[in-house]
Amino acid sequence: MREVPLRREPVPPDGVMGGPPARGRFGEYGGRYAPESLVEACREVGEAFREAWADPGFRGALARLLAVHAGRPTPLTPALRLSEELGVRLYLKREDLTHTGSHKINNVLGQALLATRMGRRRLIAETGAGQHGVATATAAALLGLEATVFMGERDIERQALNVFRMRMLGAEVVPVITGSRTLKDATSEAMRHWVGATGDSHYCIGSVVGPDPYPWMVRELQRVIGDEARAQCAAELRTGVPDHVVACVGGGSNAAGTFAGFADTPARLVGVEAEGGAGAARGRLGVLHGCRSLFLQDGDGQITQAHSIAAGLDYPGVGPEHAHLRDLGRARYVTVTDDEAVRAAVRLARTEGIVPALESAHALAWVIRAAGDGELPAGSTVLMTLSGRGDKDVSTLKELL
């Protein structure tokens, strides 16, 4: 792969979370494990993104879309009453306040704009619970693109409202009837479909997973979370930088975007996974969906199904850069149970008047636990990304509470 030195931001001293990874690899993870035609298509996406990312015109157009359509910048909210109870100073980066209610919009607007620049007329996407599908359909409608969203048949049954939303936004939703008929199979099917459509379609992956350049590209598109938070912390905190930076990890995009803003600071980075989807904390080396990373596997090396009350954390693996950050010791990955997440969601609702997505509630549950057992010393400052709002989870919570 040709290396084009186009980065404009200063690369952190050790290169961690900096420019495009050499040969698409983060340590021993990453790469492009795909059929020949997709390797070529990924190469084109990578080249186009590097060029676009170095082009102030593209950056400006994306920044404007993020401002006028998605509602950026998002606020940094001090969680005052909860901080008082916990004995730490907790600040929330409010991705729940973006249009469509989560950080996913940051990524899809960037990729949709890139697709337009590449002359593509259609977006292909996979979706589990429908969150990424809805975001993709939203970006497609905004930019006048078509959208085809692959979704497991079981997920279609379980997520009727999001299926309706996607169709209302003009997207085609294609049921996937292979395998377990959930996200893993929908992703395989979307990639298979892209093989025959690379000329006119862009494959819009929803997290920092998949073949190179996706893990790097999606992290850069989510970097806006970390960059904004860094500037907001500089203005808000006496020390300028928080002691701890915490985010939930499914594939790892909101965490990667958040961490990217603090990789070159002394802040401790903590990724919080679901107990039943702990790719970084408990996965083993494997290859899935075009990329080498850590995945939950059975004794025979088969990748197993993840289980989490939070649909966005229900992925059996983790993005390759997180696997690398774990190996380097630059970030730490911990797990939280469904039950802890539900209790954290209720606690945030009652103390701060914010109902978080159950994914984000995982990050909070770790903060609560760590403040309780002294892992977060009294008085320490914590920045936590609140990746999304809880509206989508109220029926789940209603069953439990």
Ligand SMILES: *Cc1c(COP(=O)(O)O)cnc(C)c1O
């Ligand atoms: C999809 C989703 C996640 C998990 O995805 P990442 O790529 O790990 O960020 C987390 N929170 C919310 C609200 C989501 O919708």
